[in-house]
Amino acid sequence: MNEPTVFIVDDDQAVARSLRWLIESVRLRVENFGSAQAFIDGYDAARPGCLVLDVRMPGMSGLELQERLAAQRIHIPIIFITGHGDVQMAVRAVQAGAFDFVEKPFNDQDLLDRIQRAITRDAEWRDRDLQQARLRALFATLTPRETEVLELVVEGLSNKAVANALGLSAKTVEVHRAKVMEKMHARSLSDLVKMAMQRQG
Amino acid sequence: MNAADMLPASDTLWLALVVLGGSLAASLIFLGVLLGRLRETERRLDEKESRHETVLDRLQENEFRLRTIIESEPECVKLQAEDGTVLEINPAGLRLVDANQPADIIGRKIFSVVAPEYFDIYRENMRRVFAGEAVVYEFRAITLKNRVAWMETHAAPLRDARGNIYALLGITRDITEHKQAEEQARRHHTELARVARLSTMGEMATGIAHELNQPLSAIANFSRGCIRRLRAGGMSPQELIVPLEEVCEQAERAGDILRHVRDFVRKREPRLKSLDINQIVRAVVKFTEHEARHQCTHVRLNLDPLLPKVAADAIMIEQVIVNLVRNAIEAMTEVVPSRREIVIQTRLFDSDSVEVEVADTGPGIDGNLIDQVFDQFFTTKPEGVGMGLAISRSIIESHGGKIRAESSRDGGAILRFTLKISAQQSHRRERADSIHS
Helix, strand or coil, rough: CCCEEEEEECCHHHHHHHHHHHCCCCCCCEEEEEHHHHHHHCCCCCCCHHHHHCCCCCCHHHHHHHHHHHCCCCCCEEEEECCCHHHHHHHHHHHHCEEEECCCCCCCHHHHHHHHHHHHHHHHHHHHHHHHHHHHHHHCCCCHHHHHHHHHCCCCHHHHHHHHHHCHHHHHHHHHHHHHHHHHHCCCHHHHHHHHHHHHH | CCCCCHHHHHHHHHHHHHHHHHHHHHHHHHHHHHHHHHHHHHHHHHHHHHHHHHHHHHHHHHHHHHHHHHHHHHCEEEEECCCCEEEEEHHHHHHHHCCCCHHHCCCHHHHHHHHHHHHHHHHHHHHHHHCCCEEEEEEEEECCCCCCCEEEEEEEEECCCCCEEEEEEEEEEEEEEHHHHHHHHHHHHHHHHHHHHHHHHHHHHHHHHHHHHHHHHHHHHHHHHHHHHHHHHHCCCCCHHHHHHHHHHHHHHHHHHHHHHHHHCCCCCCCCEEEEEEHHHHHHHHHHHHHHHHHEEEEEECCCCCCCCEECCHHHHHHHHHHHHHHHHHHCCCCHHHHCEEEEEEEEEEEEEEEEEECCCCCCCCCCCCCCCCCCCCCCCCCCCCCCHHHHHHHHHHHHCEEEEEEEECCCCCEEEEEEEHHHHHHHHHHHHHHHH
């Protein structure tokens, strides 16, 4: 299930089949969908990969599908296939967060390279999402007091200054700080600062 | 001496006196009668004279009234001599030509306010008025203050008591605004037509490109997929059959698209109906009337009223005749206006066709070029595209007719085309023939 899949959404069955034949030649998994709606109905956001999407389709267009996915916070990279140099449409798609676009007729190597990059990007995104989820879980283990101490520490305040700010003794602050480091699996202060930034980003 | 003593003498005297007195009285009465008669005559004479004066007064009054009407007439009214000299002009006319006083224009030639390119047209219309015609013509005027304006004149001949035409009576108004609006509308219209044509072609090209891109992309993808597998090795030839069949199918799909485009681009088939060719000619003359009049071109019809109906697509045949008439008008711009004439004739050509002929009095067609006039992009006009006659020929040929061009002995061009008599008609004629025989 963790193997990346290239999802092709194209209403032209012959084009979709040919894309599948081409992409499978580099040993990638391919799944075809005949319409944007079929993709929305059949796609499980947990599945990694990328989306190869025809801009012009009857019914829901490629751009509309992009909007729908964004609204559902599904961040699968999208490579748009545009016909006859519809640059304006491609620009709109990229502005709306599309990963890339190729213009028909395209060079096969070019498309395959872009697909490869999109899959790599998807993996990075998923990795980052996983990290953030893990961090969120770690942060969730902290008590409110520990959270307060953490926030002041990562701002660069000394134990004494934190104690003054929170009306605690320096000793108590030191205990809380040690607990935070342990719960967050942080080996150093800089580790902790990085985690705090990642949580925000 | 007393009266008794002289009685015999006094008797005679008395008699003489009585006689004298009687005749005197008679003469007096006579005189009186005479005098009375004289008075009566005098009175009558007076009466007559006063009546005569009344008539004169009335005449003067009428002239004054007419003059007042003309003077206060808001449109320019003028009298012109045969050579174009302005004889009289009303105040509105003075304003129209930007004259300060009558002397600025009266006694001068009207051509001092006509744009030079309209001299010919103006002269031709003047000639027609002095030949007895009433005419309407438009021209560009350059006023005494160098203002450019469009004018329309309604002109009629003015005759004296013996019926001789001694002047042109012209009523002229400024139609600049109207002309500008018309020009704008015309430009708008042609611009629209051009844009519509371009955008239709553009849209069609875009559509074709998109349509063709699909099978071409598929062919490329299938082929590339095959090559990659072959390069990587370990492929059985069997596995390549399906994608290669796909390639063939997609190539055929592209072929179908092109065939469809070709069908679309090819001119539509004429929708033949049984039509009166004379009616079509008259319709064309009507909507080319303005252009013809503008170029001072006289269009004469010589239509055979007994022609059978033809099998034709009215819109297409109208288009052909319009092309021929426009070509004729444009061919005669170098000809003196009085010689610009188009003659359109219809006649029975043979047992199953009718001929339409459009002849002009232009320079005719160069003998060396006569075979090329129907070729695409052949044109002698500086701004011509060279499609008019090419389209006309393809239309006539799609109707099963023939179109020919030649120069007439007098030098003009003659274009003739034939159209088939409609089947219903010839059928009816055959039946009529068989009944008669």
